Structure formats: structure tokens, C-alpha cells
Amino acid sequence: MTVPRTDADAFDRRPLHERIAADLRDEIMSGDLAQGASLPSTAQLKDRFDASSATVQKALQLLKDERLVVGRAGAAVTVREHRQRTMRPAAYMAPARAGEPYRWLTESERNGARARSTLLEVAEVVPPADVSAALGLAEGAVAVVRRQLLAIDDEPAELVASYYPTDIAHGTPVTEHRKIQGGTPVLLAELGFPPRLSVDHVSARVPTQEQCTALLLPGNLPVLRTLRVVYSDRERPIEATVMVKAGHLYELRYEFTPD
Numbered sequence: 001m002t003v004p005r006t007d008a009d010a011f012d013r014r015p016l017h018e019r020i021a022a023d024l025r026d027e028i029m030s031g032d033l034a035q036g037a038s039l040p041s042t043a044q045l046k047d048r049f050d051a052s053s054a055t056v057q058k059a060l061q062l063l064k065d066e067r068l069v070v071g072r073a074g075a076a077v078t079v080r081e082h083r084q085r086t087m088r089p090a091a092y093m094a095p096a097r098a099g100e101p102y103r104w105l106t107e108s109e110r111n112g113a114r115a116r117s118t119l120l121e122v123a124e125v126v127p128p129a130d131v132s133a134a135l136g137l138a139e140g141a142v143a144v145v146r147r148q149l150l151a152i153d154d155e156p157a158e159l160v161a162s163y164y165p166t167d168i169a170h171g172t173p174v175t176e177h178r179k180i181q182g183g184t185p186v187l188l189a190e191l192g193f194p195p196r197l198s199v200d201h202v203s204a205r206v207p208t209q210e211q212c213t214a215l216l217l218p219g220n221l222p223v224l225r226t227l228r229v230v231y232s233d234r235e236r237p238i239e240a241t242v243m244v245k246a247g248h249l250y251e252l253r254y255e256f257t258p259d
Contacts, residue, residue, distance in 0.1 A: 017062065024059065025248060039079070067249065121146070122147075146174065156216055160242070173187060188239065224252065228241045
């Protein structure tokens with residue numbers, strides 16, 4: 001028998017300071033509180049949320065920890081510049097031109113940011129189940145993984161793990177612990193596996209311990225996890241990449257045209 005929900009069941013059970021932070025966060029991310037704008041005063045927030053000064057300060061501290069606002073006690077709290085960045089995956093999916101760095105870096109810098117990548121690991125591992133399925137690997141089969149941390153303006157932006165079938169990667173720079181000029185799309189094309197189709201699976205998740213540490217996340221705010229599967233000729237999967245970024249700092253922009 002299904003028990004009907006009541007108004008009490010629908011009540012937001014989070015502590016009041018988290019609820020205040022959530023409402024202000026939404027206004028910042030939607031642009032109602034613009035970059036550089038001052039947040040309402042403590043007195044105004046107390047009246048709006050029927051909260052104490054201490055509760056309001058706890059809410060503001062959450063937003064400071066999340067790198068959305070800046071300010072100190074006794075001074076106005078303002079929305080940080082670049083409070084949220086828009087990422088356009090289609091802009092950096094194609095191989096880079098000859099001699100150019102990975103497109104993610106050039107696209108970020110084109111938008112006025114300083115971007116860099118740090119290669120963390122190159123190894124043979126058993127991938128996560130969804131990656132193995134995407135690559136068509138047998139149960140327990142290994143793939144070559146290249147892990148890197150992408151940063152914008154010296155702040156960690158994205159944790160990336162790219163997986164490659166061993167029959168493609170072995171004997172190539174994919175297995176070497178060094179950066180690849182232009183990124184692996186250029187190399188794969190040179191090896192005879194040009195990217196023809198990319199499919200993104202995007203989900204919001206609670207961050208893992210590794211993600212929380214690498215991305216300097218302040219708590220359990222969700223991350224955006226993208227599993228991108230790249231196919232070459234004859235629909236062969238040649239790469240599966242897991243990309244994780246802070247959900248409150250980044251949004252994904254996809255553009256479509258009618259068929």
C-alpha cells in the first residue's frame with residue numbers, strides 16, 4: 001500500500017544556513033546577483049529568511065568556501081568575477097591544428113583565462129563498468145588510462161580520465177608518461193582512427209573522495225560527470241573519457257540544429 005505524501009514530508013530538512021546559501025547560490029548562478037554585485041546586507045538577509053546574524057554568517061561562509069563570493073567580516077560580500085564558467089564541449093572535440101596545444105586549453109584562453117593541464121598518471125587498469133561497456137571490453141579486461149587535472153586561472157577545474165583499448169594504445173605515445181602535442185585526438189587520427197562521432201552521458205553526482213580533494217571542493221555540492229565515448233570509422237569506440245567538474249562553478253552548453 002502506498003502511503004500518500006504529506007506537507008511535512010515535503011519540508012526542506014536542511015539546516016537553515018544551508019537553505020539560505022542554496023537560495024543565494026541559485027541567484028548567483030542564474031545571474032540575478034551579477035558578477036561584482038554586493039549581496040544584500042546581513043540585516044536584509046535576517047529579515048528575508050527570518051534568521052539570526054550567526055546563521056546568515058554561516059550561510060555566507062559556505063558561499064565563500066565555494067569560491068562564489070568574496071568578503072570579510074564587517075565589509076560587503078560581493079559576487080566573484082567568473083562566478084560560473086560556460087564550457088562548450090563542441091568547441092574542443094575536434095583534433096587541434098598542427099602545432100597547436102589541446103583545444104580545451106586554447107578555448108579556455110580564448111575566453112581570457114589562463115589554462116594548463118597536469119598529467120597525473122598513465123597506467124593499465126580495469127576501467128569502471130560503464131567505461132568498459134562503452135569500449136566493448138570483456139569483464140576484467142584492462143585499458144590504458146591517462147589521468148590529468150585541468151586548471152583555469154590556477155584553480156582546479158576538471159579531473160579527466162581517458163581510457164583507450166590496449167590494441168590501439170600499445171606501442172604508441174598514449175602509453176608514455178608525457179603530454180601529447182595537440183592531445184590524443186591528433187595522435188589517434190594519425191594512427192588511422194579519426195574521431196567521427198562523440199556521445200556524451202552527463203550526470204550530477206556527489207563527489208568521491210578523490211574528486212573532492214583534487215578539485216578542492218568545500219563539501220557535498222554535486223559535480224557534473226561526463227562520460228564521453230568517441231567513435232571512429234565503422235562505429236568503433238576508440239576512447240572513453242570521464243570528466244568531472246564542480247557543478248556550482250561550471251555549466252555545459254550544447255548547441256543543436258533541426259534535422
